[in-house]
Amino acid sequence: MAVTLKEVAILAxxxxxxxxxxxxxGASVSEKTRAKVEKAARELGYQPNVLARSLTTRRTKLIxxxxxxxRNPLFLQIFDLFTRGLQDLGLRPVLxxxxxxxxxxxxVRMLQQYSVDGVxxxxxxxxxxxxxxxxxxxxxxxxSFGRPSSAPDIHVVGIDNRFCGWLAAETLIARGxxxxxxxxxxxxxxxxxxxxxxxxxxxxxxxxxxVRTSFCKAYSFEAGRMEMAxxxxxxxxxxxxxxxxxxxxxxxxxxxxxxxxxxxxxxxIGLNDMEMAGxxxxxxxxxxxxxxxxxRSSIELMAATLxxxxxxxxxxxxxxxxxERGTLKPL
Amino acid sequence: MAVTLKEVAILAxxxxxxxxxxxxxGASVSEKTRAKVEKAARELGYQPNVLARSLTTRRTKLIxxxxxxxRNPLFLQIFDLFTRGLQDLGLRPVLxxxxxxxxxxxxVRMLQQYSVDGVxxxxxxxxxxxxxxxxxxxxxxxxSFGRPSSAPDIHVVGIDNRFCGWLAAETLIARGxxxxxxxxxxxxxxxxxxxxxxxxxxxxxxxxxxVRTSFCKAYSFEAGRMEMAxxxxxxxxxxxxxxxxxxxxxxxxxxxxxxxxxxxxxxxIGLNDMEMAGxxxxxxxxxxxxxxxxxRSSIELMAATLxxxxxxxxxxxxxxxxxERGTLKPL
DNA sequence: GGCCGGATTGCAACCGATTGCAGAAGCGCC
DNA sequence: GGCGCTTCTGCAATCGGTTGCAATCCGGCC
Numbered sequence: 245m246a247v248t249l250k251e252v253a254i255l256a257x258x259x260x261x262x263x264x265x266x267x268x269x270g271a272s273v274s275e276k277t278r279a280k281v282e283k284a285a286r287e288l289g290y291q292p293n294v295l296a297r298s299l300t301t302r303r304t305k306l307i308x309x310x311x312x313x314x315r316n317p318l319f320l321q322i323f324d325l326f327t328r329g330l331q332d333l334g335l336r337p338v339l340x341x342x343x344x345x346x347x348x349x350x351x352v353r354m355l356q357q358y359s360v361d362g363v364x365x366x367x368x369x370x371x372x373x374x375x376x377x378x379x380x381x382x383x384x385x386x387x388s389f390g391r392p393s394s395a396p397d398i399h400v401v402g403i404d405n406r407f408c409g410w411l412a413a414e415t416l417i418a419r420g421x422x423x424x425x426x427x428x429x430x431x432x433x434x435x436x437x438x439x440x441x442x443x444x445x446x447x448x449x450x451x452x453x454x455v456r457t458s459f460c461k462a463y464s465f466e467a468g469r470m471e472m473a474x475x476x477x478x479x480x481x482x483x484x485x486x487x488x489x490x491x492x493x494x495x496x497x498x499x500x501x502x503x504x505x506x507x508x509x510x511x512x513i514g515l516n517d518m519e520m521a522g523x524x525x526x527x528x529x530x531x532x533x534x535x536x537x538x539x540r541s542s543i544e545l546m547a548a549t550l551x552x553x554x555x556x557x558x559x560x561x562x563x564x565x566x567x568e569r570g571t572l573k574p575l
Numbered sequence: 576m577a578v579t580l581k582e583v584a585i586l587a588x589x590x591x592x593x594x595x596x597x598x599x600x601g602a603s604v605s606e607k608t609r610a611k612v613e614k615a616a617r618e619l620g621y622q623p624n625v626l627a628r629s630l631t632t633r634r635t636k637l638i639x640x641x642x643x644x645x646r647n648p649l650f651l652q653i654f655d656l657f658t659r660g661l662q663d664l665g666l667r668p669v670l671x672x673x674x675x676x677x678x679x680x681x682x683v684r685m686l687q688q689y690s691v692d693g694v695x696x697x698x699x700x701x702x703x704x705x706x707x708x709x710x711x712x713x714x715x716x717x718x719s720f721g722r723p724s725s726a727p728d729i730h731v732v733g734i735d736n737r738f739c740g741w742l743a744a745e746t747l748i749a750r751g752x753x754x755x756x757x758x759x760x761x762x763x764x765x766x767x768x769x770x771x772x773x774x775x776x777x778x779x780x781x782x783x784x785x786v787r788t789s790f791c792k793a794y795s796f797e798a799g800r801m802e803m804a805x806x807x808x809x810x811x812x813x814x815x816x817x818x819x820x821x822x823x824x825x826x827x828x829x830x831x832x833x834x835x836x837x838x839x840x841x842x843x844i845g846l847n848d849m850e851m852a853g854x855x856x857x858x859x860x861x862x863x864x865x866x867x868x869x870x871r872s873s874i875e876l877m878a879a880t881l882x883x884x885x886x887x888x889x890x891x892x893x894x895x896x897x898x899e900r901g902t903l904k905p906l
Numbered sequence: 907g908g909c910c911g912g913a914t915t916g917c918a919a920c921c922g923a924t925t926g927c928a929g930a931a932g933c934g935c936c
Numbered sequence: 937g938g939c940g941c942t943t944c945t946g947c948a949a950t951c952g953g954t955t956g957c958a959a960t961c962c963g964g965c966c
Binding site: 382500520 | 684
């Protein structure tokens with residue numbers, strides 16, 4: 245069906261090597277044959293078959309894009325940025341949906357069969373075992389939104405979740421809240437654990453502050469709604485730090501349905517600063533995570549690692565800061 | 576790096592063909608050699624390289640998943656369903672982000688280089704020229720959420736947008752609204768055009784009803800918000816049919832910000848029935864589009880077309896129906 | 907034991923490209 | 937024209953598999 249090297253070679257009256265060389269960067273071809281080949285290629289509509297080429301070059305230009313979060317609208321933006329960024333570099337993302345995968349082994353196999361050049365994991369909830377499994381399989385991996393380590397054994401780009409937890413707690417305490425709640429994402433996620441650790445650390449210095457902790461099964465509106473509805477069945481805290489804006493917005497929805505006002509009855513602070521957080525009728529006070537920068541940096545790091553697979557693992561951290569809106573009582 | 580056929584053959588003490596055959600469905604291998612090969616393969620951790628195999632089989636099991644909508648949260652669910660459905664069939668989606676692509680030609684080239692087995696287009700806004708370009712390049716294509724034709728020249732799975740427009744108008748009129756608005760998505764999208772056609776047709780029979788039409792630049796919350804805010808600068812209609820729930824929710828947000836009540840001041844009916852539409856504090860009356868079924872059917876159709884590329888193009892239509900909630904005044 | 911036919915097996919060519927190597931061209935200069 | 941050098945070019949092997957074909961194996965039967 246498709247035009248091959250050989251047909252171009254015949255039409256141009258040169259060897260197959262000559263054709264190949266005109267299509268490979270920096271190969272030695274005279275202007276004359278290059279012209280002949282390009283003319284023939286144009287006439288036939290030829291373009292090299294990346295997959296066949298990959299057999300010898302060992303580069304497929306395929307990048308595994310793996311995630312397990314398909315409920316949080318933020319991730320649509322994340323996929324948008326990743327796919328654009330990768331395709332600008334001539335790389336093509338192969339999506340791997342690990343929404344209900346338990347076993348890293350199977351995922352590794354799936355991607356190995358396709359000989360992806362690298363894997364970027366876009367998730368704050370996927371267990372680190374997955375990243376390690378890919379690495380152990382010899383595939384370059386970058387974990388975006390993962391847990392940065394001070395002694396990284398894998399490339400990680402993200403934020404300091406401990407600090408975010410700490411910042412949230414300090415902010416709530418400074419506003420005069422004395423019973424504060426941590427409403428995290430999945431308890432198994434490192435992001436949740438780290439935020440809780442930071443949150444708890446901050447409250448340790450304030451003996452007059454009571455802390456409640458609870459967790460949502462997923463990062464989704466619905467999970468936030470349901471968890472807050474459950475909390476309202478008991479004695480809720482005066483203010484909550486939610487592990488994600490989607491949880492916050494879900495929680496606010498539950499509060500409003502219960503006839504409670506935010507921030508008059510309950511304060512809420514989120515994390516991410518997604519588009520909706522800025523809407524006038526939501527107006528969520530939140531901790532902004534620089535998604536765009538994290539993704540840009542992840543792609544850069546992936547490209548660099550493709551160049552030098554032996555590159556020393558690094559952790560890249562981006563700063564988060566409070567975006568003050570209207571869901572906490574004023575200072 | 577990776578284990579190859581040859582190494583397995585040597586360890587198992589058989590020819591390369593034998594190894595190949597134990598890994599290809601329905602090939603003739605004796606139980607004895609199969610056992611030897613499988614043992615060797617297990618020891619070495621061998622698995623066939625799909626891409627190398629594709630060179631002779633001409634099947635990469637790669638499916639192009641192309642879309643241009645990365646703003647509408649509904650599409651996150653769509654990607655979720657597509658990726659899961661495809662990977663259940665052993666197919667792998669290569670994502671192609673056409674958010675700001677103008678030229679079908681370039682996109683075709685991108686996918687051709689990777690010799691995808693097929694392309695599914697998930698978009699209600701991508702011009703039909705893209706689908707045709709893929710088809711003309713000899714790639715099986717299924718257009719999900721596309722414009723069904725009564726004389727289809729391309730596989731399409733979707734809804735009858737004309738009917739939806741008609742249904743929306745009839746519903747608004749039946750509720751007693753006499754100035755009704757059509758607030759569509761991008762004017763260039765066939766879905767918008769068809770809905771408007773249906774909407775206009777319904778109103779033709781009601782000379783006492785005035786119609787306003789306007790369009791949003793994209794299917795996103797923000798576009799809906801901005802368009803409604805603009806409309807509120809003039810004399811708004813009594814009720815609007817929005818081309819998507821995200822537009823509706825954006826519009827409601829703008830209305831609330833302006834101190835107006837839905838449905839007391841302005842009625843809204845959406846389209847899709849996304850998760851948020853059911854929230855108590857949104858409670859959107861909408862036309863439900865059976866997304867899940869459309870995707871399941873699209874994947875089935877793709878699989879069938881892969882089997883028989885010469886399959887006659889068909890259009891598959893799914894019914895839509897009103898989901899009554901609280902954003903229209905009662906009957 | 908010998909013959910027959912179907913089930914297995916290995917050889918070798920091929921899928922669409924790249925690339926090391928050796929020979930051929932091209933060039934400047936004497 | 938001949939020399940030495942650099943730049944091009946084609947041959948042939950290779951990447952990791954599949955597959956048509958012919959040869960071999962095997963069991964059953966006379």
